[in-house]
Amino acid sequence: xxxxxxxxxxxxxxxxxxxxxxLVDRGTGDLRAGWLRALARDVxxxxxxxxxxxxxxxxxIALGRGALGLGDGAxxxxxxxxxxxxxxxxxxxxxxxxLAPHGLVAAQILVTxxxxxxxxxxxxxxxxxxxxxxxxxxxIVNENDTVATDEIRFGDNDRLAAQMAVTVGAxxxxxxxxxxxxxxxxxxxxxxxxxxxxxxxxxxxxAAMAGEAASHLSKGGMRTKLMAARTATGAGCAMAIxxxxxxxxxxxxxxxxxxxxxxxxxxxxxxxxxxxxxxxxQGVLVVDAGAARALSSGKxxxxxxxxxxxxxxxRGDPVAIIGPDGAALGHGLARYTGDEARAIAGRxxxxxxxxxxxxxxxxxxxxxxxxx
Ligand SMILES: Nc1ncnc2c1ncn2[C@@H]1O[C@H](COP(=O)(O)OP(=O)(O)O)[C@@H](O)[C@H]1O
Ligand SMILES: N[C@@H](CCC(=O)OP(=O)(O)O)C(=O)O
Numbered sequence: 001x002x003x004x005x006x007x008x009x010x011x012x013x014x015x016x017x018x019x020x021x022x023l024v025d026r027g028t029g030d031l032r033a034g035w036l037r038a039l040a041r042d043v044x045x046x047x048x049x050x051x052x053x054x055x056x057x058x059x060x061i062a063l064g065r066g067a068l069g070l071g072d073g074a075x076x077x078x079x080x081x082x083x084x085x086x087x088x089x090x091x092x093x094x095x096x097x098x099l100a101p102h103g104l105v106a107a108q109i110l111v112t113x114x115x116x117x118x119x120x121x122x123x124x125x126x127x128x129x130x131x132x133x134x135x136x137x138x139x140i141v142n143e144n145d146t147v148a149t150d151e152i153r154f155g156d157n158d159r160l161a162a163q164m165a166v167t168v169g170a171x172x173x174x175x176x177x178x179x180x181x182x183x184x185x186x187x188x189x190x191x192x193x194x195x196x197x198x199x200x201x202x203x204x205x206x207a208a209m210a211g212e213a214a215s216h217l218s219k220g221g222m223r224t225k226l227m228a229a230r231t232a233t234g235a236g237c238a239m240a241i242x243x244x245x246x247x248x249x250x251x252x253x254x255x256x257x258x259x260x261x262x263x264x265x266x267x268x269x270x271x272x273x274x275x276x277x278x279x280x281x282q283g284v285l286v287v288d289a290g291a292a293r294a295l296s297s298g299k300x301x302x303x304x305x306x307x308x309x310x311x312x313x314x315r316g317d318p319v320a321i322i323g324p325d326g327a328a329l330g331h332g333l334a335r336y337t338g339d340e341a342r343a344i345a346g347r348x349x350x351x352x353x354x355x356x357x358x359x360x361x362x363x364x365x366x367x368x369x370x371x372x
Pocket of ligand 1: 184188
């Protein structure tokens with residue numbers, strides 16, 4: 001079956017990566033305000049037809065270095081972090097200012113690699129981003145450069161953007177770049193390099209084209225974009241690389257501007273269910289017949305339907321779900337600890353606050369966090 005090339009017109013949830021070079025004029029260190037205003041028009045158009053949009057934007061170091069008089073040379077990590085702290089305020093305000101005339105609210109999200117490696121933090125980030133998108137806001141994501149040391153840095157926003165696409169369950173990720181896609185070789189140095197419009201599998205040949213094998217010293221470029229493509233497509237998200245420098249690059253992409261699409265083998269929901277199903281359960285929830293029926297029709301698991309809880313598990317940990325006859329029904333991520341689950345098992349959701357002494361979520365396992 002021939003795979004269909006994605007179109008931005010079909011995106012339900014879109015993540016767009018915007019690099020420093022697009023946002024900030026290298027010569028003056030100033031924000032490219034006209035370009036950003038045009039991008040905001042693209043975003044407003046997408047939002048108006050119901051597409052959720054998350055922007056992953058760098059630019060904080062580039063915007064902050066001038067204010068601190070740090071010149072335009074390479075910076076040691078601690079100075080880059082200092083510049084980011086100054087520039088991030090300006091960056092967030094710039095997005096707020098260009099989105100506001102379209103009636104759109106900007107939200108700031110700062111994360112590190114550690115936040116996505118830790119399941120609880122990942123689930124919290126996912127929940128907050130989901131709430132923001134549900135409220136119509138436009139999350140603006142960057143690395144939390146203050147706390148990110150080398151070991152816990154994404155280091156480049158290509159991989160951060162792919163991780164965000166996975167976190168929010170995006171179906172499309174667009175990397176706005178200084179090149180209009182992947183070529184058979186670096187087009188800046190090889191005049192015979194051929195453009196590749198669609199990649200349906202990242203084979204060793206494709207990796208070699210991006211210079212992956214060349215040198216561990218070479219940074220950025222296509223290597224991090226291929227890493228991003230692996231992460232995104234593995235989670236069911238299509239990824240495009242397209243030229244970002246012109247005005248309205250998202251509009252241009254939708255109208256057929258040259259790009260490379262990396263195709264996913266699955267969809268985001270199926271990929272997430274497979275991820276949950278593959279986890280080793282830390283505990284067991286036994287449910288009654290009514291709850292078993294509710295789960296098979298795609299509903300969340302409420303504490304009222306739980307008749308037994310086994311094991312010590314934390315919030316966000318995977319647990320097995322067992323029916324009244326002992327049959328394995330599936331896996332899910334618990335929203336309560338084992339002790340909390342034992343306390344609220346068999347109780348109505350409205351009683352949770354009285355039982356625990358603090359308010360909690362209505363479901364013990366949300367339907368999005370379940371593989372049945
Ligand atoms: N096979 C390839 N196809 C396209 N670009 C390549 C390839 N190999 C290396 N490159 C280089 O990667 C660059 C894009 O990476 P980079 O400059 O880091 O992008 P950005 O700043 O947009 O994140 C291109 O301009 C090109 O010089
Ligand atoms: N987080 C930092 C650096 C991120 C960065 O340089 O990313 P990229 O533009 O993808 O190379 C910033 O905002 O300046």
